[in-house]
Amino acid sequence: EPEVTQTPSHQVTQMGQEVILRCVPISNHLYFYWYRQILGQKVEFLVSFYNNEISEKSEIFDDQFSVERPDGSNFTLKIRSTKLEDSAMYFCASSELGGEGDTQYFGPGTRLTVL
Amino acid sequence: GESVGLHLPTLSVQEGDNSIINCAYSNSASDYFIWYKQESGKGPQFIIDIRSNMDKRQGQRVTVLLNKTVKHLSLQIAATQPGDSAVYFCAENSAGNFNKFYFGSGTKLNVKP
Numbered sequence: 001e002p003e004v005t006q007t008p009s010h011q012v013t014q015m016g017q018e019v020i021l022r023c024v025p026i027s028n029h030l031y032f033y034w035y036r037q038i039l040g041q042k043v044e045f046l047v048s049f050y051n052n053e054i055s056e057k058s059e060i061f062d063d064q065f066s067v068e069r070p071d072g073s074n075f076t077l078k079i080r081s082t083k084l085e086d087s088a089m090y091f092c093a094s095s096e097l098g099g100e101g102d103t104q105y106f107g108p109g110t111r112l113t114v115l
Numbered sequence: 116g117e118s119v120g121l122h123l124p125t126l127s128v129q130e131g132d133n134s135i136i137n138c139a140y141s142n143s144a145s146d147y148f149i150w151y152k153q154e155s156g157k158g159p160q161f162i163i164d165i166r167s168n169m170d171k172r173q174g175q176r177v178t179v180l181l182n183k184t185v186k187h188l189s190l191q192i193a194a195t196q197p198g199d200s201a202v203y204f205c206a207e208n209s210a211g212n213f214n215k216f217y218f219g220s221g222t223k224l225n226v227k228p
Contacts, residue, residue, distance in 0.1 A: 004158075031214060042221060043151075043159060043204060048214035056215045091158045098214050106158030 002026045004107035006092050012113045013082055021077045021110045023092030029105075031098035032075045034067065036060070036088040037109075043091070049075065050098060082114045127225040134192040136222045138205035141186060145207040149216070150179060150190045154201045162190070162203075192224075200226045 005024045013019050025032050034046040047057040049067050066078045075094075079086055089111050093104040128134045140148075146167035151159035165172045165179045165188075172179050178191040188205050202223045206216040 033214065035218075043206075043218040045215050045217065050214075058215070093158070095214075103161045103164075104216075106160065108156070109158050 004092055004094055004105050006090075006107040006110050008110060009108070010111045010113070012115065015084055015114055016081050019079050019082055019112060021079075021090050021092075021112070023075045023077070023094075023107055024073050025075055025092065025094030026096075026105055027073070029094035029096050031055075031095045031102070031104075032067075032069070033093040033095075033104060034077045035091040035093065035106075037091065038085075038088040046077070048098070055098075079112075082112075084114050087112055087114045124221075125223045125225065127227060128195050130195060130197060130226055130228050132195055134190075134195045134199070134224060134226075136190045136192075136203050136224065138188040138190075138219050139186060140188065140205070140207050140219075142207070142209060142217075143183075143186065144209040145186075147208050148179070148181060148188050149206045150177075150188075151204045151206060151218075152199075152201045153204060153221070159204060195224075195226050197226050197228060200224055 007022045011019055032049045035043050036046055037043045045058050047061045047067055048055045064080050068076050089109040091109045092107045095102045095104045149164045150162040152162050153159045163174045163177050163179050165181050170181050176193045180189045192199055202221040204221045205219045208216045
């Protein structure tokens with residue numbers, strides 16, 4: 001069964017450093033998403049992406065964050081200058097068509113630790 | 116933003132019993148809801164969804180009930196099994212924000228053998 005994959009599984013970085021989290025969505029999916037989950041807290045929507053542009057973003061997704069689909073298979077989340085409070089699990093998801101009724105499939109997540 | 120929350124942080128049930136997990140939402144414009152299951156070390160997994168024009172939807176061993184009057188959503192799991200042990204989240208979105216979901220804080224379900 002096709003699945004969303006994410007690398008690395010765990011990323012440790014120093015505060016102020018840039019990090020890039022990588023995702024490979026399911027191959028025939030057109031909509032891509034990033035979520036984060038701070039330890040012990042709820043899953044929070046960050047951004048959705050379609051047709052090489054952001055379709056929606058949350059208030060969390062500020063200028064420090066960017067997303068890119070650099071090629072036909074990868075979808076990346078970049079944090080330019082990490083802060084301690086960026087430490088969280090980051091989940092990538094993809095869906096075939098987007099919108100109501102279209103299931104989002106989640107990857108296993110990348111645990112980001114900012115020291 | 117909209118508020119989606121859960122009544123019980125932890126629920127323990129005996130194997131074979133039925134489980135009921137509850138969720139409250141505050142945005143009356145919410146019109147689409149999903150229940151996710153999250154096992155330790157994994158991403159959320161879709162279980163079942165329901166639109167606001169329905170009040171009940173059944174899947175395999177799971178039923179979702181929606182009460183729009185009191186803005187309440189529940190997930191019923193029949194004959195709970197050890198493999199059902201996980202954290203369960205409800206999530207919602209509203210028309211015009213089809214790809215932007217708000218998640219509840221989660222309920223941990225422990226199934227005792």
